[in-house]
Amino acid sequence: MMLKQLTVISGKGGTGKTTIVGALACLADNKVIADCDVDAPDLHLLLQPEVITREEFRGAKVAVIDDDACTGCGSCADICRFSAIEDTPSGFTVSSVRCEGCGACVFGCEQDAIALRERISGYTLVSQTRYGKMVHAELKVGEEASGKLVTAVRATAERVADEEGCETILIDGSPGIGCPVIASLTGVDLALVVTEPTMSGLHDLKRIIEVTRHFGIRSAVCINKYDLNEANSMEIMDYCDCEGIPVAGKIPYDPEVTRAMVAGMPVVEYSDGVVSSAIRTLWQYISRII
Ligand code: SF4
Ligand code: SF4
DSSP states (O other), rough: OOOOEEEESSSSSSSSHHHHHHHHHHHHHSSEEOOOOSSSOOOOHOOOOEEEEEEEEEEEEEEETTTOOOOOOOHHHHHHHTTOOOETTEEEEEEEOOOOOOHHHHHHHTTEEEEEEEEOOOEEEEEEEETEEEEEEEOOOOOEEEHHHHHHHHHHHHHHHHHTTTEEEEEEEEEEEEEEEEEHHHOOSSEEEEEEHHHHHHHHHHHHHHHHHHOOOOOEEEEEEEGGHHHHHHHHHHHHHTOOOOOEEEEEETHHHHHHOOOOTTTHHHSSHHHHHHHHHHHHHHHOOO
């Protein structure tokens, strides 16, 4: 069975991407859900996963000083651009929060008293939800999301999909166009770009479409809350038309979405209103083209 991967992304946060991923998680059969929005994960609020396994993720390095070898010369503290090394009553120490793992102090220490060690930056989790298995991540406080953590979440999702004989991986990508979003896009079969009809919506959409094109990834667009500004929605549709990008769905505005969010449920499960119906149509379209 060919495994298909769909990543839902948006040019920036707040476009309703999670609402759509939560609803698609409910509608798609035989899939694994991968929450690659590792910086600000909120899919768990809708899908309420119960954690089954938790694996350490070691994505970053930290400098460690060997007190026995250190002569206390202080050069490392002068070298460090991140002010991560401090002279304390118990000797020179590295702040693991400030250390960026650049290694400059390692080269600068004439006593070879500093080494870089991998540190635990977070965890990848495999959980059970009402809608199937979900792979997600937990970052430790002070750690920044990296493409590496997204790659780790995707690798785990592929393993789970293989074990469970799933056909699809549904990926909630990071917002924006940075490294984590690129990691959540590489090699997928389709990028569904969620946009909204605001002034900046089209600008953000164009930027993210450029990214998908650069990596040779097929994309489709979903306009969320399209009826809040039909003129802007029309402009987005014209752009998609000119660029040959299909508009896979147009979701109307409905306060029911917020009520579903508060109730902690995907909107298609919470009610059968206009939004649910539009997302069902969206999913039918995506299942046909993916
Ligand atoms: S440069 Fe090396 S010897 Fe000097 S204070 Fe730092 S760790 Fe110690
Ligand atoms: S590895 Fe880089 S950031 Fe960390 S303490 Fe050394 S010089 Fe500073």
